[in-house]
Amino acid sequence: MKPPATPERELWLRCTACRSLIYRRRLRRNLEVCPECGHHRRLTATERIDQLADPGSFSPLPGQVAEVDPLEFVDSLPYRERLARARAATGLTEAVVCGTARIGGHRAVLAVMDFRFLGGSLGAATGEWITRAAEQSLAAGEPLILVSSSGGARMQEGVLALMQMATISTAIAELRAAGLLTVSVITDPTYGGVAASFATNTDVIVAESGARMGFAGPRVIRETIRQALPAGFQTAEFLLRHGQVDLVVQRRDLRARLRTLLALAAAGRPAVPPASTVGQAPPAIVPTVGQAPPATVPTARRGQQSDAWRCVRTARDPARPTTLDYLQTVFDGFVELHGDRVGGDCPAIVAGLARLADHPVAVVGHQKGHDAREMLARNFGMASPAGYRKAMRVMRLAARLGLPVITLIDTPGAHPGVDAEEQGQAAAIAACLRTSARLPTPMIAVVTGEGGSGGALALAVADRVLMLQNAVYSVISPEGCAAILFHDRAAAPRAAAALRLTAADLLRLGVVDGTVAEPPGGAQRDPVGAAERVRTALLAVLPALLALPVPQLLHGRARRFRRYAAGGVPAGAATGTGAAVPDADASTTEPRPIRVMPR
Structure with a gap:
């Protein structure tokens, strides 16, 4: 016929x-x-796998991942409906396809993103699949190849999408420690949280010719800081000139280059998979004592919208204490350390050594300022790559000296300028995530004001994360979310509520371990009172962490972030208000909440 x-x-x-x-x-x-x-032209995940893998050798990873809608997010459409439409249009269940394959006869684990599925955005289910791919690589002792194509973290999942950056970075850190080759293939486009985590966190970064990559997209840069963009900005060739990728490859040569890399890795010392601190399956979460969290956070009512927007405005109040203020009131004997030892000293990051009561510590924090002149000098707390390199330098110093690290987070996000992109903003954030994931010393993060996107997360891969009562922590600013998803920047209060960015929301979601109550009227009304409460919270948490052996500390940190990839609200999410401390039994690092009362 x-x-x-x-x-x-x-x-x-x-x-x-x-x-x-x-x-x-x-x-x-x-x-x-x-x-x-x-x-x-952009390829689908299936087309990419067909081009890279030996014929018939690709085998998808087994299992399923639960559908995730932790916030019950609704903009012009309910998030669940968007997921259903994406699945129907692409034939995929998520924005990535993962499995094992052979390339030129050499075995490898592949994770290939597909931009057609909600812009290749990184959500909890996507993060779960990529993390499973990394765990498969570790268990089998085989290289991991990540092919990225994404607009960034998925806004409809709020800060839980942001957590995927830390989850996957922790898994990749395990592979690097095991001596297994990791390769990132940058395809067009790769932006935001994907660029600032696993896409730039590997041993080798290969960019396909013409691909674009950056932390902030061109439109964001134009609209936020009004900078003119140079010709060829953020293209593969631009990235190569600025030292951010290892090589640029035409599509017809990509498979051959990967085959060569795999052959060289196979000819080296055989990697022996170590005992993983992550595990081969999502770990069971030890329930927080006496708490049973909801499966989802209920849809916001008008009053909740008002509360969320009030918190955003309060968190941005220029009168709130800054990192330098807390260094004078919470800590003693602070010695500031400057410079990234490469060529810059970012004023938006303050770092150094100090004392917290009887404990010597390292402190790293964002610095905004209190007036227009100081904020301009400090770049409004938006760190450059030099700032994140300085933070890593002080963290590593602390680890060598056996000092715990305390980070103070207050930033609208990482600096989105052309100079930051030229200097590798995404890679600097990714390196910070990877460094923190395996830093062999206790880490405590405190969100004191704004916790904005990857710029905040870079300092928040910690053993305990606390938030001040009026602080906020989000995958994107309410204004940015309103402009993109609600198509109206005036809808920022509605977006703030939908993003679940308040301390109370994030405590229920299990993203933070506890909240620190502020004095009446907020920390900006009584900075000394706020400092006393922060000091009390830190001293409640630190001693138990210091008592943990390093392997147990790293295991607990890995478990903390591994749970966010498993889909939705962690089973141990706490409710209520208080700071988190570990159980008295040092055999676990799971926190239980206690209330921090004013003196």
């Missing part, structure tokens, strides 16, 4: 770059690369 004729319009395609009319079969034979101008 003769097959039906193919419509003529389906036989020809117009290149979006050069506008040439191309015969469809010719384009397919050329691996979806325009033969006239060399433009690389």
Whole structure:
């Protein structure tokens, strides 16, 4: 029987770059690369796997991942409906396809993202699959290849999407410690939380020709700081010139380059998988004593919208205590350390050594300022790559000296400027996440004001995370969420409530271990009283962490972030208000809440 004729319009395609009319079969034979101008069209995950893997060798990872809608998020559509539409349109269950394969005869684990699925955004289910891929790589002693194509973290899952950056970075840190090769393949586009975590956290970074990558996208840079963008900004060739990728490869050569890397890794010392601190399956979470969290956070009512927006405004109040203020009131004998030892000293990050009562500690924090002049000098608390490198330098020093690290978080986000992108903002944040994940000393993070996106998370991969009562912590600013999802920046109060960014929300979600009550009217009304409560909270948490052996400390930190990839609200999420301290039994690092009362 003769097959039906193919419509003529389906036989020809117009290149979006050069506008040439191309015969469809010719384009397919050329691996979806325009033969006239060399433009690389986006591939689906299935097409990418077919191009990279030996025929018939790809085997998807087994199992399923639960559907996640922890916030019951609704903008113009309910999030669940968006997921259903994406699944119907792509035939995928999530924005990534993971499995084992052979490339040129060499075994590897693949995690390939698909931009068609909600812009390749990173949510809890996506994070779970990629983390499982890393765990499979560790268990089998095989290299991990990550192919990224994403707009960043998924806003509809709020800060739980942000946590995936830490979860996957922790898993990759395990692979690096085991001596297993990790390779990132950057395809177009790769932005936001994906760029600032696993896409730049590997041993080798390969960019496909024409791919774009950055922490902040061009539109964000234009709209926020009004900078003109240089020609070819954030393209693969731009990234290569600025030292942010190892090589730029044409699509036709990509498989051969990966095969060479795998062959060289196989010829080296055979990697022996160590005892993982993450485990091969989502760990059971020890329930918080006396608490039973809800499965989801109820949909926000009008009063909750008002409360969330009030917290946002309070957290941004210029009168609130800054890191330098807390260093004078909570700590003693602070010695500030400057510089990243590469060529910069970011004023938005303050770091050094101090004392907390009888405990010598290292302190790293964002510094905003109290007036326009100081805020401008401190870049409004938005750190550059030099700031994150300085933070890592002081963290590593603390680990060598056996000192715990305390971080104070108050930033609208990392600096989105052209200079920051040229210096590798995404890679600097990713390196901070990876360093913190395996830092062999206790870490406590305190969100004192704004906890904005990856710029905040870079200092928050800690054993305990506390929040002041009026602080906020979010995957994106309410204004940014309102503009993108609600198509109206005036909807910021509604977006704030939908994002579940308050301390009370995040305590229920298990993202923070406890909240520190502020004096009446907020920390900005009584900075000394707020400092006393922060000091009390830190002293309630620190001694038990100091008593833990390093392997147990790292195991607990890995478990903390591993649970966020498993889908939704962790089983041990706490409710109520208080600071978190570990159980008296040192055999576990799971926290239980206590109330921090004013003196």
